[in-house]
Amino acid sequence: MPQTEANATRLWDLPTRLFHWLLVSLVLAAWLTARYGAMAWHMRCGAMLLSLAAFRLAWGVFGSTTARFASFVRGPRALAAYLRALWRGAPPHVAGHNPAGGLMVLALLALLCAQVATGLAANDDLHANGPLALVIGKIWSDRMTRLHSLIFDLLAACAWAHVVAIGYYGLVLRDNLVRPMLTGRRDGLPPPQPPLRFVHPAWALLAWAAALAGAMLLFRGR
Amino acid sequence: MSAAPPARGLSPRSYFSIVALATLAGWCAFSTAGADFARAAAEQLHLATPIVAAPHSFYSERVAPVFREYCVACHGRARHKGALRLDTLAQAMRSGRHGPAIVPGKAEASEVYRRLLLPTNDPQHMPPEGRSEPGEIELTLLRLWLEDGASGTKTAAAFPDAPRPPPRVVFPALDPRKIAAARAPLAAAMARLQDEYPVVLDYVSRGSPDIRVNGSLQERDFGDDDLAKFAPLAGGITWMDLSGTAVTDASAPLLASMAKLRALRLGGSGITDATARALLGVRSLRALAVDGTRISPEALARLRARGVRVHAGDSPELEGDAAN
Numbered sequence: 287m288p289q290t291e292a293n294a295t296r297l298w299d300l301p302t303r304l305f306h307w308l309l310v311s312l313v314l315a316a317w318l319t320a321r322y323g324a325m326a327w328h329m330r331c332g333a334m335l336l337s338l339a340a341f342r343l344a345w346g347v348f349g350s351t352t353a354r355f356a357s358f359v360r361g362p363r364a365l366a367a368y369l370r371a372l373w374r375g376a377p378p379h380v381a382g383h384n385p386a387g388g389l390m391v392l393a394l395l396a397l398l399c400a401q402v403a404t405g406l407a408a409n410d411d412l413h414a415n416g417p418l419a420l421v422i423g424k425i426w427s428d429r430m431t432r433l434h435s436l437i438f439d440l441l442a443a444c445a446w447a448h449v450v451a452i453g454y455y456g457l458v459l460r461d462n463l464v465r466p467m468l469t470g471r472r473d474g475l476p477p478p479q480p481p482l483r484f485v486h487p488a489w490a491l492l493a494w495a496a497a498l499a500g501a502m503l504l505f506r507g508r
Numbered sequence: 509m510s511a512a513p514p515a516r517g518l519s520p521r522s523y524f525s526i527v528a529l530a531t532l533a534g535w536c537a538f539s540t541a542g543a544d545f546a547r548a549a550a551e552q553l554h555l556a557t558p559i560v561a562a563p564h565s566f567y568s569e570r571v572a573p574v575f576r577e578y579c580v581a582c583h584g585r586a587r588h589k590g591a592l593r594l595d596t597l598a599q600a601m602r603s604g605r606h607g608p609a610i611v612p613g614k615a616e617a618s619e620v621y622r623r624l625l626l627p628t629n630d631p632q633h634m635p636p637e638g639r640s641e642p643g644e645i646e647l648t649l650l651r652l653w654l655e656d657g658a659s660g661t662k663t664a665a666a667f668p669d670a671p672r673p674p675p676r677v678v679f680p681a682l683d684p685r686k687i688a689a690a691r692a693p694l695a696a697a698m699a700r701l702q703d704e705y706p707v708v709l710d711y712v713s714r715g716s717p718d719i720r721v722n723g724s725l726q727e728r729d730f731g732d733d734d735l736a737k738f739a740p741l742a743g744g745i746t747w748m749d750l751s752g753t754a755v756t757d758a759s760a761p762l763l764a765s766m767a768k769l770r771a772l773r774l775g776g777s778g779i780t781d782a783t784a785r786a787l788l789g790v791r792s793l794r795a796l797a798v799d800g801t802r803i804s805p806e807a808l809a810r811l812r813a814r815g816v817r818v819h820a821g822d823s824p825e826l827e828g829d830a831a832n
Contacts, residue, residue: 454520
């Protein structure tokens, strides 16, 4: 069958795609602002990342099929089987996250939540304090600051592993996984059975707005 | 699900070789540990000159202590805010995220110096609010060193205008056992008399067995009978203030027996030339105050001839004499 946009299978809903690319942008912005001492902007990025993390956790329960944790969290056997097939160069196509990708999603999300949580309590020994830094006291805030730095290293390592994996699919297996995360559609995939269910984006907007309101409340005055 | 077509792109080996190189390059470029590794590798390959401070250089002896005192807590090996380390010369010359921390020859362009000069309410001022600030001397040392080129080898001789270092005051460590042993011969008498004269009697210092007696605190209530009770301590008394007391020549023999007595105040007491003659035998005596007594000028002259500093008025020097 000729491969056209019309034949491409719809996989990723708009909220999931927006979440993915906003996450990339905001993590990069958070790193740059911390590196160059723009701590006010760093905390704004942190507030936005907090809202995104909260949204994604909710969307992973109530969102579209491919966004739900239940659809891509697999056990060790499924993961091992997938990795063996990948090593042979013939991994099966999956509508949504494959088992390895699903594990990466969980790891990145866990690290993101940990990074945001430690950031809430971190300080820079100058004038910037997270909303909870003064509540927990200097000693614990300093510990959270060290953790915040360490977790970023882990986050960066996982993000790099993710990029390497996507690069492997693209450059070695000639399977472009970036385009579906941009367009939401993927070529060469038969219609999934049972069909994928897509939740209206308005619900995503509502969920994110609520998360953002909570984040802004926490960061008020900063 | 359907299987993907066989791989047609880069071979996995080629791909992961590229990834390994990119990872190494990124690590060297973006992490502190990576940057240190890259520098060490460059020095091993003679592509970079190692920066080492000589042990007795001006940097090691005058500048590094300033960094240690005011900077290294946040800019050292364990913590390096702003990716800046000032714990070694090599790190100070190369590290720093917000511009060159050290510009040899230009103090004002060096971030480590520029930030010290900012107003204290400037968010970029260093050290941060609440931390101790370097003084004028430390700032001068830093400026001279930077303007001279931030050398790690030049000695203090190359900086004749540098403020002199403050004198090093070293207090010898106190050995409680040695002190107790030195005090042991008179300890029992000391304890008994301190119970009776708690303010009058004490040791000269916490590390000394020498004894000081300040009978002047009791004024006319302190007399010869009281002083006689201190006879067991005669061999250990080095400082005594009996000014304004009721002590008379009756205590002269006791005073003459104090072989370690260095400073004595007898102003306003009841002594006469008899006591002055007795004191001629105290070889250790250095200072004597006798204002308001009936000692004759001839007796004073004899004491002075023996080398005793005799004061007719207040004698603040006596305090120092007791300490020597």
